[in-house]
Amino acid sequence: MPTLAHTIMRPLVLLASSLLVLGAARPHDCTNLHGAQVLRVVPERAGQVHYLRGLLLQGNYDFWTEPRAVGHPVDIMVRAFQLPQLKKTLSQVGLRYTVKISNVAALLAKERTTQEAARASGSRAMDWTSYHTYQEIMDWLESLAADHPDLCKVENVGSSFEGRTMKMLTLGKGGPGKPAIFIDGGIHAREWISPATVTYMINELVTKRDTYDDILSNVNFYFMPSINPDGYDYTFTDDRLWRKTRSDTNSLLGCMGVDPNRNWGFHWMEIGASDDPCSEVYAGTEPFSEVEMRNVRDQISQRSSSIKVYLTYHSYSQVWLYPWGWTSQPPEDWQDLKDLAQSAAEGVLSVHGTLYDVHNSGGAAGGSDDWAKGEANVKYSYTIELRDTGEYGFLLPPEQIIPTGEENLEGLKVVANFIKDTYDP
Ligand SMILES: [Zn+2]
Structure with a gap:
């Protein structure tokens, strides 16, 4: 039973620790992003990876890419006032940094101008030369x-x-009984290229249906292109760099939302996730606390016997990741997963020469890919990180939507053909 002192002290301790991370809790408004930069570090030792994971969980900085393994670059957005402290912190553990984006605010302003011009000139009909709102995608x-x-x-x-x-x-059009692929996008709100790519692939498959007749006759697809609607809309209206959902967390400091890709119920909260509502990787109060993730889960669960592949599109860093995220140990059939991912990555490469790595994810529990494989028994489960490798990061110029769509459609075709041949009923 907690003592009286404990009962009184705990809220104070929580408040103090939350105040420390106020930088992360605050929306990324223009004022506090003046002078913000994205720094890149490449961990060379396991200890440095571990250190970076700890830094991410502390919540003082906005990690644009997550620490995964030795040799994998990690991009950290840092506000002007935080720069001296971060540089000192990194040098203490022997991590050298390079400046990947020297002026985040300028890049944001440029994107806003491009978007406004696109929206002023054209109708709000769907195209792949600008980014679209949630309502436009659903319509x-x-x-x-x-x-x-x-x-x-x-x-x-x-x-x-x-x-x-x-x-x-x-x-x-093959009817029930055919093997199926479940695809989602936009789980992280600010990764705009994800819904854009998923809708591009849908549009090609449907409007060029004769070209894809063989695949469409033998494989069923389920598409949910934007599964964090509130967060996604918020990136259009309030904060372009918002990542989480927009649920009420009862945070003393008013911090909102859960990281929806830490919220899935498989080894939930075991690694790489936070119980602090102000953290960018807040896992929620319990597995599937987020209604949006429950909605997606239910669709997968209802069809888990026919779904052979689960693809969830994120950005950025150009990589096909296979489970597990909750442990660095791969699943027993990891070679099968790696082989298919490598074939898909070759398909992607063949279109515009864009290189996508293949790697096990590792380092964070509660991801949708882990749940799909571990709980829904979907054998081929992947997280795909789309373009780019950090030149623009989340602020990918709209000229890259179509090329990203084209190359990833090729990857999807490889997967669909493999499924068609492997699970031919
Ligand atoms: Zn993501």
């Missing part, structure tokens, strides 16, 4: 299904925390 899904009722259908599969309707598009 487009409905119109696509209405135009091709024999090939696809759209279902409402639940609501987000703030009440946005979540939709899933089912695509295929």
Whole structure:
């Protein structure tokens, strides 16, 4: 039983520790991003990887890429006032840094100008030359299904925390019994290239249906292109660099949202996740505390016997990651997963020469890919980190949407053909 002193002290300790991370709790508004930079470090020893993971969990800095393994670059956004402290901290553990993005605020301003110009000139109809809002994406899904009722259908599969309707598009004409691929995007709000790429692939498969007739006749697809609707909208209206959901966490400091890719119920909270609502990697109060993730989970669970592949698209760093995230040990069938990922990466490479690595994820529990494999028994489960390798990071210029879509459609075709041949009923 807690003592009286403990009962009184605990909120104070929580408050003090939350105040320390206030930098991370605050939205990334223009004022506090003046002078912000993205620094890159490349850990050379396991101890340095461990150190960086600890730094991420402390929550003082916004990690744009996560510490995974020795030799893998880690990008950290740092505000101007934090620069001296971070530089000192890094040098203490022998980590050298380079400046990857020297002026985050300027890049944000440039993107805003480009977006505003695109939206002023054209209609709000879907295209892949600018980034689109959640509502535009959902409206487009409905119109696509209405135009091709024999090939696809759209279902409402639940609501987000703030009440946005979540939709899933089912695509295929082979009927039930065919092996299936489940694809989602936009789990992290600021990774705009993810919904853009997933919708690009949907559009190609549907509007060029004759070209893809063999695949569409033998494989079923389930697509949810934007599974964190509240967070995604918030990146358009308030904070371009928001990552989490927008749920109420009852935080004393008003910190909102959960990292939806720490929220899945498989070895939840065991590694690389935080119990502090102000953290960018806050795992939530319990597994599946986030209604959006429950909605996606339920769709996968209902079809887990036919789903052979789960693909979840993120950005950035150009890599196909296979489980596990909760442990550095790979699953028993890791060679199968690695082989298929490598074939897919070769397909991607063949289009524009863009190199995607293949690697096990490691370092964070509660990811959707781990759950899909560990709980839903989807054998081929991958997290795909799209373009780029850090020149623009999350602020990828819209000219790169179509090339990213083209190369990833090639990767998806490799996977679909493999599934068709392997699970031919
Ligand atoms: Zn992500």
